[in-house]
Amino acid sequence: MINMEKIKRLRQECGVSQKELADKINVHKTVYSQMENGKLIPNNKEEKKAMAVDILYPLLIKKIIAKREELESLENFSLQFKS
Numbered sequence: 001m002i003n004m005e006k007i008k009r010l011r012q013e014c015g016v017s018q019k020e021l022a023d024k025i026n027v028h029k030t031v032y033s034q035m036e037n038g039k040l041i042p043n044n045k046e047e048k049k050a051m052a053v054d055i056l057y058p059l060l061i062k063k064i065i066a067k068r069e070e071l072e073s074l075e076n077f078s079l080q081f082k083s
Contacts, residue, residue, distance in 0.1 A: 008036050010059040014066070025054045 011021060022032035034040035 004036050004038060007056055007059065010056070010063060011036075014059050014062045016059065016062075021055050024058075 011018070018033050018036065019029045022029040025032070027035075031040065035042060
């Protein structure tokens with residue numbers, strides 16, 4: 001089962017709009033909004049696969065990259081004070 005609350009949180013943390021994700025899986029923004037808010041549940045395999053592959057994975061990757069960049073930035077900042 002897809003946890004839409006997690007997808008919503010990741011989407012918000014990554015600064016991605018509902019429209020961007022809706023466009024990515026070829027659904028109208030209203031449909032995506034209803035799915036994200038639990039008013040419409042993806043019920044077939046293809047919809048669930050699209051949610052996982054086209055939305056969840058890219059959001060997780062974006063979040064990991066942002067975290068890595070944040071850590072590298074902090075590391076570079078602390079190296080400036082060690083010199």
